[in-house]
Amino acid sequence: MSRTFYVNGEFVPEADAKVSVLDRGFLFADAVYEVSTVLDGKLIDNRAHLARLSRSLGELAMATPASDDDIVAAQLKLLELNHVDEGLLYLQVSRGVADRDFGFPKNPVSSLVMFTQKKSVVESPMAERGMRIVAMPDQRWGRRDIKTVQLLAPSLAKQAAVDAGVDDAWMVEEGYVTEGTSNNAYIVTEDNVIQTRNLGTEILSGITRTAVLKFAKAAGYTVREAPFTIAEAQAAKEAFITSASAFVMPVVEVDGTTLGNGKPGPVAKELRRVYIETARERQNL
């Protein structure tokens, strides 16, 4: 059975799910997006994703395509139409369609598209074995706090990592790790401190990051929000990443150095378990 897509107010089959070649998302990457995870048929932290979407739109002076309540209603209908129990929901807003011009169109009408992808998010071979990471230069633009669809630099870094036989890249700028290609990066230091880069324009403020740091503090861990180097990551007891689709994913190798005994560490395992348990207790938030 084919999937239903959402395109500007319509629920349509894939063959009809089309945007114009003049869409500014296509021509200028003038678009922002969000990925929410679906677990037990419910969206995890969806309101927080919509709040970040609103912020991204505001930072780019892009019009809001619909109210949050209307977006949520469309999201839930899409999940239902596609019978998604576990996976993700992708949402993208572009500045709309206009003749090609670097300046913004006069009266732009934002476009909103959404689709779902079924995926097993809880059961994960990667969570069992842990990720292997390489370091790559961060070649992205200066406003990584805005979730734009300019994903060529992280896509190239991810592919270079895959070509090198590992799972992902941690991007490095001026000697410090910024984040993963589509996730936030963490280490657990010798003195058991969970360290992740502080928020700023250099990284995306992950919705999963906010949740996981809250759980970590509640569980009694000390959290340090500060940049770290690849050498510090290699000397760490353990490491992990977070993102909507990966939750908490352990890292067992950084740029050729095995961490600890090469197995997922206890902190990452505990935070993954707590994150999934808490998500399961909540309703379409």
Ligand code: PDD
């Ligand atoms: N990526 N940093 C970057 C650069 C990201 O692209 C993402 C998410 C994150 C984690 O954010 P969150 O916890 O809100 O998912 C951090 C999504 C999942 C993606 O592009 O598929």
